[in-house]
Amino acid sequence: MSRRVAVIGGGISGIACAGALSAAGIPVRVFDRGHRIGGRLATQTLRGTGTPHDGRVVDVGAAYFTARDQRFVEVVDGLIERGVVRPWTDTFHIADSRGVIGPKLGPMRYATPQGLRSVVEDLAGLLPDDLVDVRHPIDVPPIRREGDRVIVADEEYAAVAICVPDPQALSLLVDDSVADTRALLEGGPVWEPVMSLTTVFDDMCWQDFDGLFVNDDAVLTFIAHDGRRRGDDAPVLVAHSTATVAAGHLAEPLGAAPAMLAALNSVLRPTGDPSWFTVKRWTHARPLTARVEEFGWVDGIGLAGDAWADGPRTESAWVSGQALGSHLAQSVVR
Numbered sequence: 001m002s003r004r005v006a007v008i009g010g011g012i013s014g015i016a017c018a019g020a021l022s023a024a025g026i027p028v029r030v031f032d033r034g035h036r037i038g039g040r041l042a043t044q045t046l047r048g049t050g051t052p053h054d055g056r057v058v059d060v061g062a063a064y065f066t067a068r069d070q071r072f073v074e075v076v077d078g079l080i081e082r083g084v085v086r087p088w089t090d091t092f093h094i095a096d097s098r099g100v101i102g103p104k105l106g107p108m109r110y111a112t113p114q115g116l117r118s119v120v121e122d123l124a125g126l127l128p129d130d131l132v133d134v135r136h137p138i139d140v141p142p143i144r145r146e147g148d149r150v151i152v153a154d155e156e157y158a159a160v161a162i163c164v165p166d167p168q169a170l171s172l173l174v175d176d177s178v179a180d181t182r183a184l185l186e187g188g189p190v191w192e193p194v195m196s197l198t199t200v201f202d203d204m205c206w207q208d209f210d211g212l213f214v215n216d217d218a219v220l221t222f223i224a225h226d227g228r229r230r231g232d233d234a235p236v237l238v239a240h241s242t243a244t245v246a247a248g249h250l251a252e253p254l255g256a257a258p259a260m261l262a263a264l265n266s267v268l269r270p271t272g273d274p275s276w277f278t279v280k281r282w283t284h285a286r287p288l289t290a291r292v293e294e295f296g297w298v299d300g301i302g303l304a305g306d307a308w309a310d311g312p313r314t315e316s317a318w319v320s321g322q323a324l325g326s327h328l329a330q331s332v333v334r
């Protein structure tokens with residue numbers, strides 16, 4: 001009987017889960033519906049902007065990540081050694097709708113020269129080819145149990161790790177045979193939407209900063225200087241909307257642009273308009289809170305991601321996926 005485990009989701013939690021399983025010698029098949037893996041560690045390449053920045057990558061999902069958990073600190077040290085990650089800054093600025101108020105010291109925030117997706121791609125590239133098979137783009141349909149097996153995309157597995165946001169996990173868990181796993185998600189955190197506005201300017205026509213938390217604003221929550229983040233100083237800003245603004249424009253993301261551009265203007269007061277902009281929609285950007293348990297588990301089907309492990313953060317997604325993979329390796333498929 002095959003010991004192969006299916007991991008649904010090729011974001012950082014799914015790849016961490018596959019890493020823990022393959023480290024224990026267990027064969028794994030990772031499925032992701034994206035053309036590339038990475039999930040919300042999402043990097044887009046600028047194209048058709050009419051600026052010198054075409055071909056440059058921009059982080060349009062997570063803005064950065066932190067590393068407090070010692071297990072993740074060790075992973076980040078390796079990423080830094082391989083040149084994938086760099087310490088970005090421990091100092092962001094605070095602003096409100098009237099403008100920038102001042103700097104604020106916090107934890108070190110990590111960023112990447114090639115975009116945050118490169119973190120997931122690098123970690124996936126370290127997994128042994130003879131044990132880990134990453135398949136994408138495959139949109140996995142609802143799963144079901146048959147005896148002590150779990151059926152994923154018409155194939156049998158010894159167990160399944162679902163490493164996707166809760167609303168996407170719920171759509172995988174509609175069959176009666178998996179109702180016990182579905183019950184683990186009931187009463188879980190609310191997931192909020194975010195619009196991510198990318199703007200390309202001719203030059204850096206604002207007061208210099210790395211990242212800005214925008215307090216008490218109806219439209220924006222955060223602005224990153226992507227050039228500082230990436231280390232090339234390109235005049236590219238990425239702003240995140242409030243959940244209210246995002247919820248009002250889910251059907252037509254570009255409709256959020258006028259309000260977001262006006263808010264950007266009132267916070268930063270740049271001396272020019274952007275030469276190009278676009279908006280990326282995140283319907284389930286992040287959970288408002290997270291469970292303290294590192295993962296969920298019922299009889300052959302596990303749940304992991306940033307709604308677990310005291311998240312919601314990139315590092316808790318990694319911790320959650322890794323912990324689920326270790327649990328599976330130690331107690332379920334041995």
Ligand SMILES: Cc1cc2nc3c(=O)[nH]c(=O)nc-3n(C[C@H](O)[C@H](O)[C@H](O)COP(=O)(O)OP(=O)(O)OC[C@H]3O[C@@H](n4cnc5c(N)ncnc54)[C@H](O)[C@@H]3O)c2cc1C
Pocket residue numbers: 008009010011012013014031032033034037038039040041060061062063064065066138139140141163164165168172194196240282284285286304305306312313314315317
């Ligand atoms: C706008 C925004 C800003 C953020 N800012 C920060 C930040 O500053 N700091 C921070 O630490 N975190 C931040 N985050 C959160 C961070 O991105 C997440 O915590 C982390 O990426 C979660 O990883 P994950 O692997 O759990 O989930 P995901 O990255 O969502 O990966 C899930 C994967 O599952 C795939 N999938 C889903 N359903 C299926 C299916 N049926 N079949 C196949 N594949 C499927 C998806 O394609 C996706 O690749 C932010 C997120 C967003 C969107």
